[in-house]
Amino acid sequence: MGQDLLASLLSAAPLPAVHVQRDERVAFVNDGAMRLFGQGIIGRHYITVFRQPNLLDCVEAALRDRQVSSGQFLTSDAGREVTYRVVAAPVEGAGQQGVVVYLEDMTHMQDAVQMRRDFIANVSHELKTPLTALTGFIETLRGPAREDAAARERFLEIMDHEARRMNRLVQDLLSLSRVESEERMRPTDTVDLGALIERTVLSLQPLIDGAGSRVEIAGAAPGFEVTGDADQLLQVFSNLIENAVKYGGDLVTITVSARDYDGSIRGPAARIDVTDNGEGIDELHLPRLMERFYRIDGHRSREMGGTGLGLAIVKHIVNRHRGRVRVESEKGRGSVFSVVLPLI
Ligand SMILES: Nc1ncnc2c1ncn2[C@@H]1O[C@H](COP(=O)(O)OP(=O)(O)OP(=O)(O)O)[C@@H](O)[C@H]1O
Ligand SMILES: [Mg+2]
Structure with missing residues (x-):
């Protein structure tokens, strides 16, 4: 593959991409990667461009073993930490041996994982509150309030309220998941x-x-x-x-x-x-x-x-x-x- 073709393929790639030649120098960088590593990196040794040990190991392994290798690159954007998954893949052909390094922004996936965690934490918390009240009142009814008819009535009232709240929460969760699954x-x-x-x-x-x-x-x-x-x-x-x-x-x-x-x-x-x-x-x-x-x-x-x-x-x-x-x-x-x- 000629350098021109490789360069136009990388320019069209939707991910930041860098071509590192066999002499370990940067031969091409697309716009996305230029935003990450700055301008004027063409011709430089990749070690002076990438700098992070994990990314360097990944590129080094691909150059040495002629096999796809993956790793991570961490940076920050507008004060926010951004993780890129890195794939370094060997390229062959007409004097163009070297590797192409692709970087994939993992923010969306990380956000989705975080949202799931928050959701589970919220559901657990919302269920736990009425559940704690219920178990507390059951204990009281079995113990100190056993013979107290007035207290029993009042506690049953609260227990009824808490049980209904749990029921509503479960109904709403079911409703939400049904609506989500039908959204399309x-x-x-x-x-x-x-x-x-x-x-x-x-x-x-x-x-x-x-x-x-x-x-x-x-x-x-x-x-x-x-x-x-x-x-x-x-x-x-x-x-x-x-x-x-x-x-x-x-x-x-x-x-x-x-x-x-x-x-x-x-x-x-x-x-x-x-x-x-x-x-x-x-x-x-x-x-x-x-x-x-x-x-x-x-x-x-x-x-x-x-x-x-x-x-x-x-x-x-x-x-x-x-x-x-x-x-x-x-x-x-x-x-x-x-x-x-x-x-x-
Ligand atoms: N018309 C409104 N005026 C002022 N605040 C509102 C109004 N509608 C919603 N809110 C606020 O938005 C929050 C979220 O509303 P949402 O309907 O999602 O939950 P909720 O009413 O608390 O619970 P649920 O709908 O399950 O009974 C409410 O807790 C309330 O603080
Ligand atoms: Mg509401």
Whole structure:
């Protein structure tokens, strides 16, 4: 293979790549690798370019043994540690013996591993709290409170509350994993949005009355239809309205509108705004609000039986519908949670 062909292949490679010749000098470097190792490295000995022992060992082994060798290269980007997996592969042909070194950014994979770890830690913690309460009360009921009818009643009440909380958490986890696994399957039912929202509000009426709130629906003409999964969309609006009632003030307005074109989905859309007049959400929380288990006030959410999974479920369901969720909020002035669903 000629140097020109090798150079154009490496230039087109989606990974940073460096060609080290048999004389151990750098013969070619593509743009990605230039960003990592700097300019002016052509013609230099690879030892003065790569510097890190693990990467040097890897290149040395490939040059010596004429076999693929792998290793690691660590660097930092904007204050963040970045790990590259390195593969050094021998190249042969027309005086071009040497090795090509590829570097693959492992950040995404590491982030995914970290997210999984955090998720498991969160689930364990959320399950452990009610479980600890339950085992504590069982012990008390068997011991000191054995003959105390009033205490027994009170403890059973709390145990019931904690068991329900665990049950809700498990239900939400199952729901989340089901929605995630179906995310690539487009829903096909025809759903009457107005009727669905009215049904949702009706099912939440006890909660709404209990909180002394009022929910008003505007703009949902009967027969306003979208393609969707009725059960899942009900879950979306339930979550949003429930949040607006729990964390909002005393008035929730739901506005349904049709738009010929919505920039966020680049086409005709139905937009549903759930507006509350509550305390609002500080800007600093907005980017993370849809993450699993993210809560502004964890204690308050748990007190109200929340699992912190509601908005994560909402986001996944709306993704499945190829739609968007947007939050606009200002501290002290209430929040608007908007769902945009494509109309075709
Ligand atoms: N309308 C709102 N106004 C103010 N804060 C809100 C609003 N909606 C959500 N939040 C905040 O976002 C957090 C995450 O909401 P999410 O629905 O995911 O969980 P949750 O309501 O705590 O639990 P669950 O939905 O399982 O009952 C809430 O704990 C709350 O702090
Ligand atoms: Mg919620």
